[in-house]
Structures are given as C-alpha cells and as structure tokens.
Amino acid sequence: MITIHMIPGSPFGRAVLIAALEKQAPHRVQPLAPGEHKQPAYLARQPFGRMPAIEDDGFALYETQAILDYIDATYGTPGSLTPRDAKAKARMRQVMGVIDWYFFARDGAIPLVFNRYVAPRLGLPVDEAAVAAAIPATRHVVGVLEGFVKNSPHMAGDAFTLADIHAGAQLDILAETPEGAEIIAGTALEPWLKRLNARPSFPATTYDRVTELAAAA
Numbered sequence: 460m461i462t463i464h465m466i467p468g469s470p471f472g473r474a475v476l477i478a479a480l481e482k483q484a485p486h487r488v489q490p491l492a493p494g495e496h497k498q499p500a501y502l503a504r505q506p507f508g509r510m511p512a513i514e515d516d517g518f519a520l521y522e523t524q525a526i527l528d529y530i531d532a533t534y535g536t537p538g539s540l541t542p543r544d545a546k547a548k549a550r551m552r553q554v555m556g557v558i559d560w561y562f563f564a565r566d567g568a569i570p571l572v573f574n575r576y577v578a579p580r581l582g583l584p585v586d587e588a589a590v591a592a593a594i595p596a597t598r599h600v601v602g603v604l605e606g607f608v609k610n611s612p613h614m615a616g617d618a619f620t621l622a623d624i625h626a627g628a629q630l631d632i633l634a635e636t637p638e639g640a641e642i643i644a645g646t647a648l649e650p651w652l653k654r655l656n657a658r659p660s661f662p663a664t665t666y667d668r669v670t671e672l673a674a675a676a
C-alpha cells in the first residue's frame with residue numbers, strides 16, 4: 460500500500476495519484492495540514508519541505524519523477540508507462556524536465572497558478588501584479604509544451620506515458636484559471652487535455668475529489 464503525503468490540489472501530488480490509479484497500485488492519501496510540510500516530522504521525510512512524499516512497504520521516497528518511476532516499475536498493470544524506444548523515452552524525460560524547470564518555476568507559470576488557483580482556495584490574498592507579470596513566461600512555456608503534441612496524440616509519441624501524467628497534472632490546473640484557459644485555447648494542448656480527461660485517472664484526482672479522499676482518510 461502506497462501512502463501519499465500531500466495537500467489536496469498539489470499538482471505533483473496529483474501526478475503521483477494519477478500514476479497509482481493508472482498502474483492499479485493500492486494507495487491512500489495522507490493529507491498534510493497547512494504548514495505541516497515545514498515541520499520537523501515531515502522534513503525528516505522530505506528535507507526540502509515539498510510535497511508529495513510517499514512510503515510503500517517501508518520504502519520512503521520523494522521527488523515526483525522518482526516516485527513515478529518507482530510506481531511504474533513496481534506495479535505492473537496494465538503495462539509500462541515508460542517507452543522502451545530510446546528516443547521516445549528521452550522525449551518523455553525532456554517534457555518532464557520542462558515541467559520541473561520552466562513551467563513549475565517562479566519565473567514560469569507558478570505565480571499565475573498560485574494566485575489564481577491556490578490562493579483563493581486557501582483564503583490568501585491574490586497578487587494581481589504577479590499574475591499579470593507571469594503571463595508572458597506562461598505563454599512561452601505553454602507554446603513550447605504544445606510543440607510536443609502538435610504531431611502526436613501524446614507528449615512522447617503515440618503512447619500515454621509518464622510525461623502526459625507529469626505535464627497533464629500541471630496543465631489541467633492551469634486550464635482552470637481564466638488566463639491559463641485563454642492561453643491554452645485553440646492550441647494542440649486543448650484536445651490533448653481532453654484525451655487525458657477521458658481517462659478515469661484524471662477526473663478521479665481533481666482538487667474536489669482529492670479533498671473528499673483526504674477528508675475520509
């Protein structure tokens with residue numbers, strides 16, 4: 460049984476949940492209280508105070524890409540989410556790196572997503588100037604990510620892979636903000652997000668669904 464430590468709404472946490480559902484890996488959400496991820500008990504699990512962190516049968520792990528690899532390699536159903544082909548696998552890793560370094564970055568889409576998606580849910584003030592300032596960088600990284608799905612149904616080619624999970628968890632949230640929806644509209648990311656949302660793992664891991672799961676934990 461995989462225990463996933465996260466606050467509902469965390470896109471990295473959502474990526475782990477999606478992978479667990481896709482691989483039919485038994486899992487449960489262990490919700491973190493606000494601020495708990497900066498407390499010593501959690502820092503012993505994740506020394507940088509970020510989420511998610513998991514444990515599985517005594518094996519503790521943090522860093523989302525590593526967790527996705529672990530789940531994919533450990534739980535066999537229905538098949539691998541990592542391409543065998545070297546070029547497709549490199550493409551998958553490239554997209555995941557773009558998400559980590561250029562999308563989920565303070566000089567990327569983070570200020571927009573934080574202020575439009577996270578802050579209202581936590582009752583925090585919204586920094587409109589930060590939202591406006593983040594739009595050019597968000598447009599740029601969204602444009603780059605669109606390039607990966609312009610000529611193929613998924614990020615690394617024909618097959619659904621960890622890259623779709625990693626990028627989908629972030630872009631699906633961006634698409635819920637008015638500015639993000641406007642930036643994504645009419646791009647190849649729109650039908651790609653529709654394809655992802657047709658998979659049960661995406662609607663099952665929205666903010667509302669994970670909040671319900673956390674409340675029941």
Ligand SMILES: N[C@@H](CCC(=O)N[C@@H](CS)C(=O)NCC(=O)O)C(=O)O
Pocket residue numbers: 468469470471472496508509510511521522523524
């Ligand atoms: N490199 C980390 C990044 C995780 C991360 O930044 N998670 C965000 C939430 S999606 C977080 O913990 N934010 C809380 C904070 O920065 O205090 C990973 O891949 O797991």
